[in-house]
Amino acid sequence: MTDQYVDILIIGAGPAGLAAAISARESGMESVLVLERESEPGGILRQCIHNGFGLHRFHEELTGPEYAQRDIDRIRELDIRVECGVTVLSLSAQRIVTCVSPVYGFRTIRAGAVVLAMGCRERPRGALCTPGTRCAGIFSAGTAQRFVNLEGWMPGKRVVILGSGDIGLIMARRMTLQGANVLACVEIMPYSSGLNRNIVQCLQDYDIPLYLSHTVTDIRGRDRLEGLTVSRVDENRNPVPGTEIDFECDTLLLSCGLIPENELSSGAGVEISGITAGPVVNNHFETSVPGIFACGNVLHVHDLVDHVSDESFKAGRAAASFVNSNNVSIGFITIKDGAGVRGTVPQKIRLDLSENTELMFRPSAVFRNATVIAEADGKVIAQKKAMIFTPGEMASITLKPKDISSVSGNSLTIRIESED
């Protein structure tokens, strides 16, 4: 016995959850419930007060809160129920969740379909095994962003940023504008993992040096951070002795990657990809567990919220269609990552594909003047050229229903072919 039943239950009211809720309602679902653990909807956008959001979707530059507000307004228009301050504790394959909140207490809710929209978390220092002391002054960039933008507190005065992920780059600019001294941004790879526009607008415009192929090799300070050592790394990412640079600083921000947050998904038995760290989904964004869908950063880490919204509208529609018709596919074509390609999503395409489907992936290195190729049965079925592919920017290729119907085998490979 559960306390409640809803047709569509969405976990998370960030941009993914909001878009999925809107599209589920617009697809005719009356009973849609969104659960959000924070006190307000909007997810991480609430603390992203810089602009640059919505260029693709709205053709204008919005701040994070402005972007979120558009979806929140639509949610209100559609009278969709969003419960905040509610934490989901577990999810089962039978689509029963347990959740708690100070207001609603402990509940079990059964759903016709569940949309996973929990987003992602930042990689902490432990994941990097950076040696040194365990002093105060080491923050993940997003935590620092929350302190500065939502709580009005500055984490420190002299700052080094490890990792060139977008949040780190944004925080380099934010901390500088707020009066801190950002000494360097240090990236272990020979290229940045952030968007090029952020390198220009957040580092170069403020004369903050970017050290590529460098990493932090020591952290000093007993109570509070006092300084750290940065070393160059070789092609195997091992520090090169003799290349040490010492920085005197009180703050280290980590922007070393994001990890989709799938503890609930795993609890339900959802198959997780070892590459994206998100669920394995088909082109309906349905996971390996029937009726459980996933979209946004819980599925794979995106660069742009516009793409999150786009993906989540599709997921919400598919969840509604599952509740309405409970349709199952007659079979799938499996998508494989070929040379130069990592983490293609979706990983499966239903054989009954009826509309164009976009496959998104990350280039595994920098490729110039290259072509992305979809290949099956030894022949090219679709291709797309680009001037540059880089790991910091997600790439995609669109397949048409006729492309899929032309495939006779059961798999299709996406790869990048470089002319250089």
Place this chain on the structure above:
Amino acid sequence: MIHTDIVIIGAGITGTAVARALSRYNASICVVDSASDIAEGATKANSGIIHAGFDAKPGTLKARYNILGSKMYPDLCASLGVPYRMCGALVIAFSDDDITVLKELEIRGRQNGVPGLRMIRQHEILDMEPNLNPEVVAALDVPSSAIVSPYEIAFAMADDAAVNGVCFSFDQPVVSIRYTDNSWQVRTSSDTYICRSVINCAGASGALIHNMYSKNHLSMIHRRGQYYLLDRSPVQPFSRTVFQCPTKMGKGVLVSPTVHGNLIIGPNAEDISDPLDTATTAKGLSEVLSRAGLTWPEISVRSNITNFSGVRAHLETDDFVVGSVAGSPGAFEAIGIESPGLSSAPAIADDLAGMVADYLSLTKKSSIVFYSVSEKPFHQMTDAERKEAVSKNPLHGNIICRCEVVTEAEIRAAIRRPVGARTIDGIKRRTRAGMGRCQGGFCSPRVASILSEELGCSLREITKGGGSGRLLSGTVAEFLKAGESFD
């Protein structure tokens, strides 16, 4: 100036155990520590093993207290309400030489009264621990080896002592100890204590403190050990503690589950000059990894959530020193308390408390308050228990740490404990908030704000782990103002 019967220096596992044991007597007792909380030294940074007692050489204090102490732990942990799990251990051998050592350990273990010891062969070992190096040839099976959470035991013992009248003072490094007018004068950075008895439980600083009250100067070796701690998982690659065969080079690193479902790997051993230097190093961590690879060839630290190190207090004599101090009437000490110090602590404490009580002619209290960490962690509750907990206290409905599922009610309770948390790390070790895979990325701002509310101080006063380690530098408004004044 504070007049008291007894001053205990050090609030680690030994100091808190001694405080708890002495709190059963009619005496006024103060515990002082240089750090900002209980268990800030080796107690927070060790393997968390209650050794069965096969390793201790008969006749040593290490053997005596290990065997007595490890037997006390099941009841002690049950009464304090802290986790204890007899997960068992294997000591593994890869050669005939190793087997010879294992046989010695087996004989020694039997002499020490360790139950259930047996030598087992490869196929049985690999059945028990399928991820173990398949080149293993034999192992000593030690079913009575156990795991605990050392700092949680110290917190609970401190709370128990506190509800029985012991006073705890932090951030007070001892600067001098003098014997005048038949009493001891213990000066700290901020106070002077006048007492009849002083007890040195200062761990890695034990020799430093000893040399303040004794002319027989002592030197100590500070031996640092570094660790990896991997994320919780319902299925860990090892279900019991796996020790490598001790060699002339030392004990070797262990791989062990923890009581909270993590996996701990370590420690190495390196002698350092500063007893407070608990940094990890690239060299030390890579040594741990390569040596642990002998136990676990497929070793993966992809799910590593943190690295840490602890400093062992090693004496040249390779044994504990426990008891009164010749030529220093009323001075008592427990020094050189390295492994198996955790296992030994309750037995050392009972002995020391007895000696101090005799010396001061203390009488037993007529009534004792038995403290227990009564509430089951929300994380471990069943759905029905969670429902009840939230209905009784709605703050259980606010999950502050999502990785370890810690509620606002639990955070507030940790601050309100008899010796309550005052730092982010203090909350972490008492509740596990921030102990998970995001390492406080999500919960630390929330924990900081609850701390400032409960302690009635500004957010700027909140530290990560005490001392000058403030979490934040100032408000955004202050920074902007400072910037304007530069212009």
